[in-house]
Amino acid sequence: MENKTDFQYPHTFVLLGASGDLAKKKIYPTLWTKQTVDEVKAKTMKYMKVRPGEEETLKAFWDANDYVPGSYDKRIDYELLNQEISKHEKGPLANRIFYLAVPPTVFEDVTINIRNACIALKGYSRVIIEKPFGRDDESSEKLSDHLARLFKEEQIYRIDHYLGKEMVQNLMTIRFANQIFSPSWNRENIASVLISFKEPFGTEGRGGYFDSFGILRDVMQNHLLQILSLVAMEKPVTLNPNDIRDEKVKVLRHIKPIELKDILVGQYVGNPNGKGEETQGYLDDPTVPKDSVTPTYALAAIYINNSRWEGVPFILRCGKALNERKAEVRVQYKDVPGDIFEGETKRNELVIRVQPGEALYLKLMCKSPGMKFNLMETELDLTYSMRYKETDVPDAYERLILDVFTGTQMHFVRNDELKEAWRIFTPVLKQLEEERFKPVPYVYGSRGPPEADERLAQYDFKYSGSYKWQKPTLG
Ligand SMILES: NC(=O)C1=CN([C@@H]2O[C@H](COP(=O)(O)OP(=O)(O)OC[C@H]3O[C@@H](n4cnc5c(N)ncnc54)[C@H](OP(=O)(O)O)[C@@H]3O)[C@@H](O)[C@H]2O)C=CC1
Numbered sequence: 518m519e520n521k522t523d524f525q526y527p528h529t530f531v532l533l534g535a536s537g538d539l540a541k542k543k544i545y546p547t548l549w550t551k552q553t554v555d556e557v558k559a560k561t562m563k564y565m566k567v568r569p570g571e572e573e574t575l576k577a578f579w580d581a582n583d584y585v586p587g588s589y590d591k592r593i594d595y596e597l598l599n600q601e602i603s604k605h606e607k608g609p610l611a612n613r614i615f616y617l618a619v620p621p622t623v624f625e626d627v628t629i630n631i632r633n634a635c636i637a638l639k640g641y642s643r644v645i646i647e648k649p650f651g652r653d654d655e656s657s658e659k660l661s662d663h664l665a666r667l668f669k670e671e672q673i674y675r676i677d678h679y680l681g682k683e684m685v686q687n688l689m690t691i692r693f694a695n696q697i698f699s700p701s702w703n704r705e706n707i708a709s710v711l712i713s714f715k716e717p718f719g720t721e722g723r724g725g726y727f728d729s730f731g732i733l734r735d736v737m738q739n740h741l742l743q744i745l746s747l748v749a750m751e752k753p754v755t756l757n758p759n760d761i762r763d764e765k766v767k768v769l770r771h772i773k774p775i776e777l778k779d780i781l782v783g784q785y786v787g788n789p790n791g792k793g794e795e796t797q798g799y800l801d802d803p804t805v806p807k808d809s810v811t812p813t814y815a816l817a818a819i820y821i822n823n824s825r826w827e828g829v830p831f832i833l834r835c836g837k838a839l840n841e842r843k844a845e846v847r848v849q850y851k852d853v854p855g856d857i858f859e860g861e862t863k864r865n866e867l868v869i870r871v872q873p874g875e876a877l878y879l880k881l882m883c884k885s886p887g888m889k890f891n892l893m894e895t896e897l898d899l900t901y902s903m904r905y906k907e908t909d910v911p912d913a914y915e916r917l918i919l920d921v922f923t924g925t926q927m928h929f930v931r932n933d934e935l936k937e938a939w940r941i942f943t944p945v946l947k948q949l950e951e952e953r954f955k956p957v958p959y960v961y962g963s964r965g966p967p968e969a970d971e972r973l974a975q976y977d978f979k980y981s982g983s984y985k986w987q988k989p990t991l992g
């Protein structure tokens with residue numbers, strides 16, 4: 518039987534929303550890393566990572582692009598698109614991938630028109646979709662039902678680009694290919710798990726979109742919850758994508774909907790001593806309503822009601838306009854019982870740094886080197902830039918788009934996962950919005966609202982303040 522993903526056959530990649538922000542910043546640069554239209558090209562060029570010597574390949578890449586203008590809701594335009602694609606489909610097999618980088622308002626029209634006018638006749642048709650997958654359980658289900666009427670689940674690739682990040686993909690390996698972690702990965706040994714996302718910039722004039730979603734929908738309900746499920750799930754039966762996603766769904770089903778008492782929401786205010794953008798608070802963004810209560814920061818404690826995790830807080834924390842860019846997982850072990858070191862021991866912590874600079878480090882206690890018998894905090898450290906100097910870590914979208922070509926759904930969100938995620942978040946989102954719950958302020962460029970550190974302590978995450986890291990020097 519012929520291999521339908523064989524790259525000798527034409528694969529048409531249709532980017533709906535080619536002139537938009539997502540296309541410009543993520544999709545074209547990804548496709549290139551390996552488009553026509555001078556307009557698209559001009560907008561995109563500054564985001565393309567072009568290495569010396571790749572100029573010819575870049576030219577060939579742009580030459581292979583066509584731009585078909587049209588309306589999202591007019592079938593005739595899709596028929597023209599279909600004709601355009603067909604021109605390139607010589608030979609017996611040809612596949613089509615449709616990337617929907619379009620606003621949610623046109624989503625239904627676009628998918629119906631693709632289904633009615635653009636389905637491949639000589640190969641597979643796959644659709645890649647990006648969040649928002651709805652804004653609550655009801656709207657998400659409506660969208661899922663709509664898609665299910667048009668496409669089979671195996672044709673739908675729901676992107677959560679965090680699932681394409683090196684260290685997120687590494688979570689399963691760290692957990693299930695190392696006997697050292699498996700026996701301690703439970704409530705007996707682990708005090709808390711902290712999963713953080715921090716960005717050092719605010720909405721910068723793009724608050725219009727953000728304001729109707731907020732950080733909980735933008736980051737927590739998807740990226741952070743996906744990471745949580747990989748950290749907490751049971752070992753899958755095999756590496757088959759459905760076996761893995763079965764386990765992710767199972768662990769999510771053990772989580773009750775988040776309650777208001779377990780959530781802290783914040784909104785950034787300008788820093789009067791800052792420079793440029795830093796002086797601007799969220800409400801100063803002209804595209805944001807002046808009385809907006811949309812959170813730009815959130816911390817939530819999630820409990821997994823199963824025998825492995827009962828009582829262990831999984832703290833999800835995310836925010837914009839903070840002091841740094843960072844995404845990481847901190848698995849904090851419990852205090853050593855029966856301490857013989859007069860309270861000097863500090864908790865072990867396994868840190869999985871997703872970005873920037875992939876790293877895995879385990880904080881542990883050692884005797885300080887030398888004659889004394891003092892304890893000191895130190896680490897076992899795997900820093901990717903040091904250990905894997907020659908390896909180019911691909912961008913999340915590069916991996917994920919390649920997965921679509923090859924039909925690998927392991928790193929994509931299945932319909933039932935999405936349903937569970939909305940079940941967990943919808944009640945609290947509704948409550949926050951219906952009560953117009955006021956977020957606590959935090960200063961642009963800070964670590965977030967001071968109240969967040971109090972919450973961390975409340976949820977059994979201990980910060981010692983004494984750990985000092987010495988960056989290894991070469992030689
Ligand atoms: N391989 C590598 O590249 C390694 C790098 N390092 C670096 O060393 C430095 C220190 O390591 P780190 O693991 O952060 O250890 P720390 O113990 O210094 O800090 C742990 C985390 O606690 C949070 N924190 C800071 N202040 C408080 C507070 N008052 N209350 C509660 N939480 C607080 C910070 O995160 P937040 O601000 O997000 O709350 C911080 O990341 C970091 O810059 C780290 O990147 C360390 C080891 C290996």
Ligand SMILES: O=C1O[C@H](COP(=O)(O)O)[C@@H](O)[C@H](O)[C@H]1O
Nearest residue numbers: 678679716735736740844872913
């Ligand atoms: O999905 C989103 O992610 C980006 C952050 O992605 P990263 O890969 O740069 O960490 C965030 O800026 C955006 O608000 C959100 O929608």
